[in-house]
Amino acid sequence: MADKPKVLVTRRWPEAVEAKLKELYDVTLNESDVPMTADEMRQALMDYDAFCPTVSDKVDASVLDVEGARTKIIASYGVGYSHIDTDAAKKAGFIVTNTPEVLSNCTADLAITLMLAAARRVGEGERELRAGKWTGWRPTHMIGTRVSGGTFGVLGFGRIGREAAKKAHFGFGMKVIYFDAFPVKPELAAETGAESRDSIEAVLAEADVVTLHMPGGKDNYHLINEARLKLMKPTAILVNTARGEVVDGNALAAALKAGTIGGAGLDVFEGEPKIIPALLECENAVLLPHLGSATLSTREDMGWRVMENLEAYFKGEAPRDRVA
Incomplete structure (x- = not known):
């Protein structure tokens, strides 16, 4: 033998x-x-x-x-x-x-989790409660953002991006827009009524939530940078379950602190497991330790x-x- x-x-x-x-x-x-x-x-x-x-x-x-x-x-x-x-x-x-293929659904699930957690300030709320600082319900306490019926922007409309789009569209009635560097078959976009945009910038300017689903590496290094963050709505949420290097972490932290965007949900980080201190200081960022496929x-x-x-x-x- x-x-x-x-x-x-x-x-x-x-x-x-x-x-x-x-x-x-x-x-x-x-x-x-x-x-x-x-x-x-x-x-x-x-x-x-x-x-x-x-x-x-x-x-x-x-x-x-x-x-x-x-x-x-x-x-x-x-x-x-x-x-x-x-x-x-x-x-x-x-x-x-x-x-x-095998991890598309779970990673898309986590993208939606991060969207909701950032929009509804889940991390902030849990930290307040665990610290014993919650004083009870009141009408103006920890107001978040409603995502239902909003616009869901997908950058990278591959397997994971499309699964996230389905969950956002069918689960929360969100309009889906997308940009992909490669042609997308019409029938794949038609599943969610997704509308193509001709640039990353167009998606950033229109979407209430922007979720990233492109490969990492040198071609997409710091694709989301200071200039592009400034194109987003001040209430918008950025979600990254792709690769950490796609986002300029320092630029994102500055945008979050300045109110340039409303919040972020991040599962991946450039140089992980190290996290830049500026991001750790952002109350309006939900940060997870690379759990996208973790079932x-x-x-x-x-x-x-x-x-x-x-x-x-x-x-x-x-x-x-x-x-x-």
Whole structure:
């Protein structure tokens, strides 16, 4: 019987997925769940047939610049892959895969959660109550914003953006507008009656809520900056469940403090897990620790999707989710 392929997993995955990996492969798990260093990742590429990082592992050109790598497939756990230098991966001959589709609904759920939490000042209210500062109901206490019937602006009308649009439209009667850098099939927009706008700026100026669903990386770095924040309504809410680097955090903090926009709901941050102090000071920002896909069923589905890609590769077939 042939030896099982050697597979390295960089962080802890759901128990059921890890158990299945152990059945199929000679797998090494990161029992401590401590992030690997660049040197450890480089060594892994030399020692294993498959390398399975997550979105929190920075697999840059320096990691991929190894001579005689045993690894040929980098099967990433997560839909985003801006943490991997795909150009360097292609140059070095690595196949890179991700896990699309399976986390769309959960991430869209969280976008709506952040919209509501920011609009209704949920974080502020809970902090006040837990601190023992609530003095009782009164007509002018902690007035928020009604989102029902408002305009829901989507930047990046892919799978997750469309799922968020459905929830906003059918759940809260919101008009949906969107901008996407790539053409969107008319039937996909028709599901929610979504109307296309010809620029990011047009969406920002019109929407009551703007939710971000584009990839990270250099092409979208600080896409939301000081100038664009100034285009938004003073009551508008910005939601980011995409990638932290899409938003200039310092510019956003300044806009929140100045009342340029009404609030923000953020699940991702540039340089996470570090958060810039200015954002932590904003009472009108709801901040979550990257929970977009954090349900057990979704995290398991992400693991199964990685394993589908691995199985195809080791059979000599093309992995369905190849991105490089």
